[in-house]
């Protein structure tokens with residue numbers, strides 16, 4: 001059969017009710033992936049399920065990122081700080097605009113720059129572990145997993161401990177700006193948190209503009225002053241975007257990592273004997289339960305995905321969740337194994353192509369050092385309520401995790 005015939009004979013994407021993913025999304029993806037490389041999940045939205053297609057779509061030229069302006073309009077976000085933040089984010093921009101904004105942050109989040117902060121990150125993580133209650137049940141998400149990203153990003157940017165606490169208190173409200181469904185009913189509190197963080201970061205940048213302190217915010221301020229490729233309010237918004245991008249994702253991944261390791265006591269034990277396995281535990285958690293279930297793009301022209309024709313101008317989600325369990329990419333993909341050696345060089349959980357996670361090295365390091373701090377600082381953990389990562393697309397949400405530690 002010729003290629004042309006096989007394309008025209010290809011069935012249209014199967015329409016799947018999103019409710020079907022509620023109970024066990026991994027099982028549903030596995031059932032669908034072999035015979036339905038693309039599914040349709042709503043009127044104008046499709047989802048690609050195979051690892052090879054996901055990679056080709058995200059690195060190819062037939063799709064573009066959805067623009068913040070469109071997001072803000074579609075979600076009917078009232079004008080203000082939160083709306084301007086969404087419209088300005090480099091995550092939600094394309095081409096020159098994206099390059100100019102992202103380029104400013106590349107040195108701050110390079111492997112070398114991040115590695116230089118490892119000791120600071122470890123001491124912040126040790127302090128968080130030291131603060132955990134002993135001998136009584138508590139919510140691990142609130143007391144540890146939530147503190148890791150907000151306090152560590154503050155430490156990395158060069159903010160003081162009290163400033164980190166200020167940020168931690170507001171950052172989860174602000175980060176709802178990038179949630180898949182904007183909670184309009186919480187708009188006032190999202191707006192207030194975004195405005196407060198905006199002004200705080202503005203003050204910090206202005207202070208460092210006059211008197212550099214040798215920290216990441218000072219470097220950013222100096223780099224910006226050199227070429228002023230973007231406006232000052234936009235610089236502030238990009239810092240907010242960095243803070244927001246790393247909060248829900250790292251919080252959920254860290255909690256799932258501890259939970260998955262405790263559900264696999266043999267692997268927890270191995271880690272206790274061999275700290276060199278920590279990076280493998282982080283990589284395997286991101287594969288097994290990715291915090292970003294999918295990333296969305298617009299098709300700019302008619303295109304084919306595994307032979308299935310898709311029109312121009314539709315939303316095409318690439319399912320990282322499905323790709324990360326594709327047997328074409330991983331051996332025995334439903335097995336959680338921290339010693340796995342088949343992770344690709346670019347881990348798909350962090351996206352692919354021009355929008356690949358800029359915080360990759362930071363995210364890995366935060367989770368590595370926090371896990372090491374936990375292994376060293378706690379002699380036993382009992383889990384009373386296990387967390388779940390809800391959702392199958394966009395950012396997935398972690399449920400409470402109640403533990404008791406010694």
Ligand code: HEM
Pocket residue numbers: 090091092102109241242243245246247249250253286290291292295296349350351352354355356357358359360362363
């Ligand atoms: C486990 C933790 C993390 C996961 C799973 C994750 C995942 C991702 C993914 C999948 C993308 C691609 C989005 C797309 O293609 O549309 C992305 C982009 C991004 N991430 Fe992360 N991320 C994590 C941690 C972080 C951290 C710690 C930061 C802060 C430094 C961060 C900041 C960003 C930003 C600013 C972008 C946009 C990049 C661009 O558009 O050029 N992320 N992340």
